[in-house]
Amino acid sequence: MAKVQLGPSRSIYPMPALLVGANVNGKPNFMAVAWGNMACAEPPMATVAIRTSRHTHTGIEQNRTFSINVPSTDLVKETDYCGVASGARADKVKNCRFTVFYGKLDTAPLIEQCPINIECSVVHSLELGSHTLYVGRVEEVHASSDCLTDGRLDLDKVRPFSFLGEPAQQYHAVGEFQGKAFSIGLELKSREKPG
Amino acid sequence: MAKVQLGPSRSIYPMPALLVGANVNGKPNFMAVAWGNMACAEPPMATVAIRTSRHTHTGIEQNRTFSINVPSTDLVKETDYCGVASGARADKVKNCRFTVFYGKLDTAPLIEQCPINIECSVVHSLELGSHTLYVGRVEEVHASSDCLTDGRLDLDKVRPFSFLGEPAQQYHAVGEFQGKAFSIGLELKSREKPG
Numbered sequence: 001m002a003k004v005q006l007g008p009s010r011s012i013y014p015m016p017a018l019l020v021g022a023n024v025n026g027k028p029n030f031m032a033v034a035w036g037n038m039a040c041a042e043p044p045m046a047t048v049a050i051r052t053s054r055h056t057h058t059g060i061e062q063n064r065t066f067s068i069n070v071p072s073t074d075l076v077k078e079t080d081y082c083g084v085a086s087g088a089r090a091d092k093v094k095n096c097r098f099t100v101f102y103g104k105l106d107t108a109p110l111i112e113q114c115p116i117n118i119e120c121s122v123v124h125s126l127e128l129g130s131h132t133l134y135v136g137r138v139e140e141v142h143a144s145s146d147c148l149t150d151g152r153l154d155l156d157k158v159r160p161f162s163f164l165g166e167p168a169q170q171y172h173a174v175g176e177f178q179g180k181a182f183s184i185g186l187e188l189k190s191r192e193k194p195g
Numbered sequence: 196m197a198k199v200q201l202g203p204s205r206s207i208y209p210m211p212a213l214l215v216g217a218n219v220n221g222k223p224n225f226m227a228v229a230w231g232n233m234a235c236a237e238p239p240m241a242t243v244a245i246r247t248s249r250h251t252h253t254g255i256e257q258n259r260t261f262s263i264n265v266p267s268t269d270l271v272k273e274t275d276y277c278g279v280a281s282g283a284r285a286d287k288v289k290n291c292r293f294t295v296f297y298g299k300l301d302t303a304p305l306i307e308q309c310p311i312n313i314e315c316s317v318v319h320s321l322e323l324g325s326h327t328l329y330v331g332r333v334e335e336v337h338a339s340s341d342c343l344t345d346g347r348l349d350l351d352k353v354r355p356f357s358f359l360g361e362p363a364q365q366y367h368a369v370g371e372f373q374g375k376a377f378s379i380g381l382e383l384k385s386r387e388k389p390g
Contacts, residue, residue: 002339002340002341003296003307003312003337003338003339003340004337004338004340004343005298005335005336005337006335006336006337006338006348007335007336008238008239008332008333008334008335008336009239009333009336010233010236010239010333011265011311011313011336011338011348012211012213012231012232012233012241012263012265012313013211013265013311013350013353013355013369014209014211014355014356014357014369015211015232015233016207016208016209016210018207034232034233035232035233035234036207036232037207037210037229037230037231037232037242037244038205038207038210038229038230038244038360039230039242039244039323039326039328040244040323040324040325040326040328041205041246041324041325041326042324042325043203043323043324044203044204044205045323045324045326046207047232047234047242047328049232049233049234049235051236068207070206070207070208073373076373076374076379077374077379077380077382077383078380078383079380080374080376080377080378080379080380080381081380081381081383081384082380083376083377083380084377084380084381084384085380085383085384085387090387095383095386095387096383101198103200112198116206116208117198118206118207123323124321124323126319126321126330128234128235128238128240128318128319128330129235129236129237129238129240130235130236130237131234131235131236133234133235133242133330135321135323135328137203138203138204138205139203140200140202140203141200141201141202141203141204141206142198142199142200142201143198143199143201143206144197144198145197145198145199146197148199152362153201153206153361153362155208155359155363158208160208160209161209161373162209162357162369163376164350164355164369165233166348167347167348168350169375169376169377170372170373170374170375170376171372171373171374171375171376171379172369172370172371172372172373173370173371173373174208174209174357174359174367174370175367175368175369175370175371176367176368176370177365177366177367178268178271178356178365178366178367178368179271179272179275179365179366180364180365180366181275181278181358181364181365181366182275182278182279182364183275184271184272184275184366185272185273185274185275185276185277185278185279185280186275186276186279187272188272188273188276188280188290188291189276189279189280191290192280192285192290
């Protein structure tokens with residue numbers, strides 16, 4: 001199979017569509033972030049990469065806390081708006097009609113309309129260039145009660161969505177089931193050869 | 196809307212299903228990783244979080260290089276197998292029938308069958324607890340020529356897939372189109388109120 005070189009591009013697919021929150025000058029603000037993920041299991045930590053010019057960056061620097069809100073497909077427009085607008089010029093909370101609440105941390109604003117809300121306190125930050133990578137300890141996770149089934153998160157109710165970066169630049173729902181993790185690969189164990 | 200507290204859980208959805216490669220004692224090995232993403236645009240950098248007990252962790256520590264390979268839905272079984280098997284006991288490359296190649300870095304093995312291959316050299320590593328977070332500078336990206344249309348990546352041909360963590364633990368294809376990024380949110384600009 002022939003390979004072509006694309007240069008050092010941004011080519012991880014698919015990425016989560018997230019809304020990262022921070023209080024900036026005491027006021028809640030949110031931005032769309034695709035460059036976030038979990039980073040550690042014990043203790044639970046998550047990362048977000050934030051462009052240094054963003055209003056959210058100012059807020060995280062002020063309080064060393066942030067939130068990660070997982071929007072559902074109901075909120076695709078609001079998520080994208082939070083990516084194109086700047087909290088320095090517009091009140092995104094009002095314009096999106098978000099209801100903001102706080103959990104354990106006084107400075108990590110959470111969006112009630114998002115089915116999952118993750119509160120983080122910064123434990124590391126790395127200045128990488130255009131972006132700062134924040135590593136946050138997960139202090140608490142809140143879930144909308146109508147997205148649970150038998151007390152556990154039900155992802156069919158959460159309906160998270162993904163962002164496909166360049167060249168697509170599109171949001172997509174979670175698609176067809178492809179297999180159970182830690183299970184579908186076990187049949188390859190039968191042809192295992194020692195290492 | 197009522198919220199319930201889930202505790203400090205791992206609740207980011209959806210995550211990318213990736214195969215991270217490293218040479219361990221000079222031999223290529225791959226593991227399934229969902230905790231990876233981009234971290235910086237200029238210069239391009241990516242992160243992967245690797246459990247310290249993993250064979251891949253040993254390899255990244257030995258060479259300070261790794262690869263991120265984006266598998267297509269054709270490789271769901273192989274991806275999952277690389278998550279459940281250990282390179283300390285099995286030859287995953289043989290068992291998955293992967294063809295390995297190298298690009299700019301001599302110690303970042305790449306999988307020919309994966310449509311996208313990203314070579315990284317470690318610029319930061321953070322010991323977070325159960326996992327080490329590696330930040331790698333993207334040195335080169337390779338793409339399978341049959342996944343391009345007019346010289347650009349065509350994600351309908353790449354067919355990347357996502358991992359939904361607990362409690363689902365499932366792989367899913369990229370689903371229905373939800374909107375164009377940096378565009379669908381613009382209609383909310385019309386009701387913008389100053390910040």
